[in-house]
Amino acid sequence: MLRSLFLFDMTFWLYLAALGLYVGYVLARRPGLQFALAGLPTAGPEGESGWATQIGQVATIVTIFGWVVNTLALLTRAYERLQLSGTFAPWSNQFEAMAYVSWAIILGYVLLEFRYRIKAIGAFVVGIGFIAMGAASLLPYRYQTAEPLVPALNSYWIYIHVSVTLTSYAAFAMAGGLGIMYLLKERAEQRGNRSGVLAAFPDLETIDELGYKAIMVGFPLLAFGIILGAMWANYAWGGYWSWDPKETWSLIVWLIYGAYVHARMNRGWEGRRAAIYAIFGFLMVIFCFWGVNFLLSGLHAYA
Amino acid sequence: MNGERQVLVEKEAAPVATPKLGWEEISAELAGFFASIKLAMFLFIVLAMTATIGTVIQQGERPDVYIKEYGEEAYRWFLRLGFTDVYHTWWFTSLLALLCINSLTCFYKRFPAIWRSMMQDKVNVALPFITSMKHNAEIRVAGTKERVAEGMVHMLAEKGYRVLVKNDPQEVTLYATKGIMGRVGAHMAHLSATVIVLGGLIGSYWGFQEFGVCLEGQTYHIPKGNFDLRIDKFWIDYHDNGAVKSYNSTLTVIDHDRPMTTKTITVNDPLVYKGIWFYQSSYGDAWDRVEVARINIKEKETDRVLKTVDLEWQKEVTVDHLGLKLALTDFVADFSFNSSEKKVYSKSVEHANPAVRLAIQERKTLRATPWIFYHYPDLFDIQGSRYRFELVGYQPMKFTGLQINKDPGVNIVWVGSTMIVVGITLSSFIYHRRLWAKVIPHDAGATVHLGGNSHKSQIDFQKEFRKLTERIKTINT
Ligand code: HEM
Numbered sequence: 001m002l003r004s005l006f007l008f009d010m011t012f013w014l015y016l017a018a019l020g021l022y023v024g025y026v027l028a029r030r031p032g033l034q035f036a037l038a039g040l041p042t043a044g045p046e047g048e049s050g051w052a053t054q055i056g057q058v059a060t061i062v063t064i065f066g067w068v069v070n071t072l073a074l075l076t077r078a079y080e081r082l083q084l085s086g087t088f089a090p091w092s093n094q095f096e097a098m099a100y101v102s103w104a105i106i107l108g109y110v111l112l113e114f115r116y117r118i119k120a121i122g123a124f125v126v127g128i129g130f131i132a133m134g135a136a137s138l139l140p141y142r143y144q145t146a147e148p149l150v151p152a153l154n155s156y157w158i159y160i161h162v163s164v165t166l167t168s169y170a171a172f173a174m175a176g177g178l179g180i181m182y183l184l185k186e187r188a189e190q191r192g193n194r195s196g197v198l199a200a201f202p203d204l205e206t207i208d209e210l211g212y213k214a215i216m217v218g219f220p221l222l223a224f225g226i227i228l229g230a231m232w233a234n235y236a237w238g239g240y241w242s243w244d245p246k247e248t249w250s251l252i253v254w255l256i257y258g259a260y261v262h263a264r265m266n267r268g269w270e271g272r273r274a275a276i277y278a279i280f281g282f283l284m285v286i287f288c289f290w291g292v293n294f295l296l297s298g299l300h301a302y303a
Numbered sequence: 304m305n306g307e308r309q310v311l312v313e314k315e316a317a318p319v320a321t322p323k324l325g326w327e328e329i330s331a332e333l334a335g336f337f338a339s340i341k342l343a344m345f346l347f348i349v350l351a352m353t354a355t356i357g358t359v360i361q362q363g364e365r366p367d368v369y370i371k372e373y374g375e376e377a378y379r380w381f382l383r384l385g386f387t388d389v390y391h392t393w394w395f396t397s398l399l400a401l402l403c404i405n406s407l408t409c410f411y412k413r414f415p416a417i418w419r420s421m422m423q424d425k426v427n428v429a430l431p432f433i434t435s436m437k438h439n440a441e442i443r444v445a446g447t448k449e450r451v452a453e454g455m456v457h458m459l460a461e462k463g464y465r466v467l468v469k470n471d472p473q474e475v476t477l478y479a480t481k482g483i484m485g486r487v488g489a490h491m492a493h494l495s496a497t498v499i500v501l502g503g504l505i506g507s508y509w510g511f512q513e514f515g516v517c518l519e520g521q522t523y524h525i526p527k528g529n530f531d532l533r534i535d536k537f538w539i540d541y542h543d544n545g546a547v548k549s550y551n552s553t554l555t556v557i558d559h560d561r562p563m564t565t566k567t568i569t570v571n572d573p574l575v576y577k578g579i580w581f582y583q584s585s586y587g588d589a590w591d592r593v594e595v596a597r598i599n600i601k602e603k604e605t606d607r608v609l610k611t612v613d614l615e616w617q618k619e620v621t622v623d624h625l626g627l628k629l630a631l632t633d634f635v636a637d638f639s640f641n642s643s644e645k646k647v648y649s650k651s652v653e654h655a656n657p658a659v660r661l662a663i664q665e666r667k668t669l670r671a672t673p674w675i676f677y678h679y680p681d682l683f684d685i686q687g688s689r690y691r692f693e694l695v696g697y698q699p700m701k702f703t704g705l706q707i708n709k710d711p712g713v714n715i716v717w718v719g720s721t722m723i724v725v726g727i728t729l730s731s732f733i734y735h736r737r738l739w740a741k742v743i744p745h746d747a748g749a750t751v752h753l754g755g756n757s758h759k760s761q762i763d764f765q766k767e768f769r770k771l772t773e774r775i776k777t778i779n780t
Contacts, residue, residue, distance in 0.1 A: 084542075156571075157571070205761070205762075206762060209761055209762045210762075212759070216731040216732075217731065219727060219731060220724060220727040220728040220731050223723055223724055223727050224724045224728075227720040227723070227724060230716075230720070231717070232571075234713065235571055235572070235573060236570055236571045236582075237582070237584075237706075238512065238573070238580060238582040238584065238706040238708045239512070239708065239710075240713065240716060241503075243357055243362065243390050245358040248354050248355075248357060248358050249355075249358060251354060252351045252354050252355060255347045255348070255350050255351040255354070256347070256348075256351050258347045259343075259344045259347035259348050259351075262340050262343050262344050262347070263340075263344055264759070265340055266340065292358070
């Protein structure tokens with residue numbers, strides 16, 4: 001039994017708790033609930049009830065704690081790999097990759113929360129981090145162990161190529177989460193519902209802009225990741241580009257976001273359309289990450 | 304005037320109706336078409352969609368594979384549309400070429416304005432231009448217009464802005480800009496597409512890719528590099544649990560009869576000599592030699608196994624108490640006999656009918672060189688011998704499969720790759736912002752009209768603009 005598995009499990013539960021807390025926070029900020037929950041109308045400057053602030057703080061703390069455990073889990077896994085086979089990249093199979101993606105998403109979220117002081121986004125973004133961790137936990141046990149790497153993967157390139165690519169996926173995941181949030185908020189506003197649960201969310205323009213930012217983080221990272229992959233292929237397979245399904249799909253994803261980046265230059269490609277597009281892009285990322293490994297064959301289908 | 308021109312640069316050039324059609328008009332129209340972002344988006348999306356085809360349909364298979372899976376009619380269509388080799392079809396290549404033309408035209412049309420703005424050394428805008436900007440503010444401050452302007456210049460320079468000032472009798476005009484590298488980065492990315500495609504083309508015209516099956520101890524001539532390659536050793540390392548850890552070949556380059564370099568290559572670590580790369584690509588069992596073979600020596604009379612010996616390749620072994628000397632001289636993986644040349648050879652590389660040839664010396668008198676078959680133990684009898692020999696197993700010698708490549712375009716591809724990564728990163732994290740201000744004096748001090756815009760990152764810019772406004776308020780206190 002690997003010790004890291006226990007820590008990965010713990011991360012899962014902590015993220016679940018954090019997600020619950022963020023949802024609680026959003027609910028508590030709902031003006032209509034203030035009385036029922038707090039007993040006393042202790043509305044803050046933004047109509048925040050007394051409870052919301054506390055719940056929000058706890059949510060942040062639990063998230064950070066979860067992230068620390070996630071970090072420890074990855075470090076422990078790296079150590080176990082070192083013991084087993086002399087390589088340490090803790091993103092060497094599907095399970096570890098998912099755990100790493102959720103690590104990156106949560107890190108991105110925590111940075112975003114500190115920078116912009118918007119907590120309600122946690123209900124979505126921590127949610128996606130949690131789903132990533134949850135999907136990893138659902139993998140059969142044999143996928144969760146630290147089998148030594150096959151020779152083709154046993155290389156320094158795996159450290160940097162895989163982590164950069166996965167980090168870009170995390171950024172796109174964040175943009176997808178913000179896209180969903182945008183659509184929900186917009187629908188609530190269109191129905192004239194300005195005081196419901198969604199009132200706690202930042203305004204549409206902010207969500208839109210943050211989503212754009214997330215993509216502008218993911219886009220160069222994915223380009224870098226693809227190129228690192230090409231350099232690796234040039235070392236391992238004797239050719240930097242062989243149109244293998246995985247590399248083709250990462251290029252497809254990159255092209256999709258390339259269209260987005262240019263579309264943003266035109267008016268009318270903000271807000272709703274951009275949000276839908278970001279969600280679509282994220283679905284393509286999921287396919288590139290999971291679908292290709294399980295549905296299509298190719299050089300990358302090691303897992 | 305300069306300031307206004309820059310703002311116009313951001314908008315798409317609207318297609319102008321052309322009453323007469325000359326070369327000027329056509330080329331302007333064409334340039335407009337090829338520089339349009341709409342075409343870029345179209346190409347990105349179409350490339351993304353068509354690239355999926357090759358991931359769903361297997362590429363470069365034999366016809367029967369497609370016919371079995373999709374039927375004959377579908378296969379005919381595949382051939383017509385090039386779906387069995389999508390990425391090398393004329394239409395896919397054309398899309399890539401269009402993307403290059405598109406991004407080059409974009410660079411050609413837009414970069415000069417950015418360059419001019421970097422080189423700009425004058426500022427000249429009218430007040431309504433400032434007051435009509437998305438971000439604008441009107442701030443009253445104490446002090447003369449020169450003092451106020453000086454304070455602003457200091458403040459903006461401290462924030463990393465490049466500031467231009469124009470002092471007129473009735474007002475001071477300021478222009479401040481920051482983050483132009485973000486836009487330079489975008490254009491670096493635009494050039495990179497063509498650089499990468501060029502590198503790829505060079506590689507496909509002047510490069511080659513070959514595959515070699517090489518045995519330990521042999522030396523092979525590499526005609527394209529005009530040197531020789533000796534395979535010193537091939538072996539496999541294993542993890543404790545039996546999984547393969549690495550495939551290794553030790554190679555020596557021999558150039559003009561002098562050993563130049565020796566390197567052990569593994570799957571992720573090729574040998575490079577004179578621009579030719581040798582990759583550990585595969586391995587397999589040799590069909591004409593073995594490391595060792597295990598032979599049972601049986602007594603003919605009793606059919607009892609008297610002894611089991613392991614014979615190494617072409618090494619004589621003495622079995623004293625039986626009065627035998629044995630040597631393993633030949634091996635074929637798939638035995639076949641050419642009756643006209645009277646030669647034994649291996650029909651294929653498969654180990655379908657393995658056989659070894661022994662050189663036997665029995666009690667100094669009897670000599671024989673029989674072929675012994677793994678699958679047919681009793682096929683031949685050695686006349687006069689007390690023994691029968693059985694091949695019970697063998698360990699084939701491995702060959703190493705080397706991929707041999709030369710790609711003179713690869714470094715150009717890396718240059719383009721660096722440009723694309725650096726360019727996109729710059730354009731993602733640095734955003735271009737510009738501020739214009741007029742300081743207009745009046746009896747109780749001065750009024751600052753501040754206006755600004757940013758290429759993107761509106762929230763950040765809004766914050767920054769608000770902070771700047773606050774700072775200006777306190778400029779002379
Ligand atoms: C070939 C791959 C291409 C890449 C990697 C690429 C990349 C980029 C990037 C990263 C930006 C900056 C986006 C931003 O600031 O938000 C950008 C801007 C831009 N792109 Fe591209 N692009 C490509 C092709 C094209 C093409 C074919 C066009 C054709 C019109 C185009 C037109 C533009 C324009 C007009 C801008 C704005 C430039 C400015 O700020 O002055 N791009 N591009």
